[in-house]
Amino acid sequence: MLCLKCHNETRVIDSREDTEHSIRRRRECLQCAHRFTTFERAEMPRLIVVKRDGSKTPFQKEKIAQGIAKAAEKRPLSLADIHRIVETIEQQLYDRGDDEISSRVIGELVMQELRTVDTVSYLRFASVYKAFRSANAFEKELKALQR
Ligand SMILES: [Zn+2]
Numbered sequence: 001m002l003c004l005k006c007h008n009e010t011r012v013i014d015s016r017e018d019t020e021h022s023i024r025r026r027r028e029c030l031q032c033a034h035r036f037t038t039f040e041r042a043e044m045p046r047l048i049v050v051k052r053d054g055s056k057t058p059f060q061k062e063k064i065a066q067g068i069a070k071a072a073e074k075r076p077l078s079l080a081d082i083h084r085i086v087e088t089i090e091q092q093l094y095d096r097g098d099d100e101i102s103s104r105v106i107g108e109l110v111m112q113e114l115r116t117v118d119t120v121s122y123l124r125f126a127s128v129y130k131a132f133r134s135a136n137a138f139e140k141e142l143k144a145l146q147r
Pocket of ligand 1: 004006007029031032034
């Protein structure tokens with residue numbers, strides 16, 4: 001990273017983890033000795049989503065958030081709730097330690113989380129995701145929930 005004042009090379013004089021995903025670095029310019037602090041995002045391993053048809057796409061949490069937001073339309077779920085759910089799912093995905101994750105697993109995790117916060121949102125998501133083939137399958141799901 002270049003000096004903010006004179007744009008010459010800088011060196012790192014201190015580096016520490018700020019949060020789990022960001023690193024705080026103290027830098028000093030080799031030319032003018034100007035010191036400044038940067039917050040840099042720690043490199044996260046890349047997750048690849050393997051879709052049902054076998055195609056692969058980089059993991060994007062915005063997509064999950066959109067899916068949940070759609071299911072939670074007009075439901076008492078705030079953006080903060082959705083954000084929290086997405087964070088939880090992302091963490092679980094990273095915890096698995098796999099580079100590649102099937103979209104099915106992600107769908108299951110979303111359902112698992114939604115189920116605990118809002119039944120209606122869960123059913124909406126599940127009906128789109130599982131594409132309940134019959135009213136019967138939907139009934140079964142409802143019964144399972146009521147238990
Ligand atoms: Zn400088």
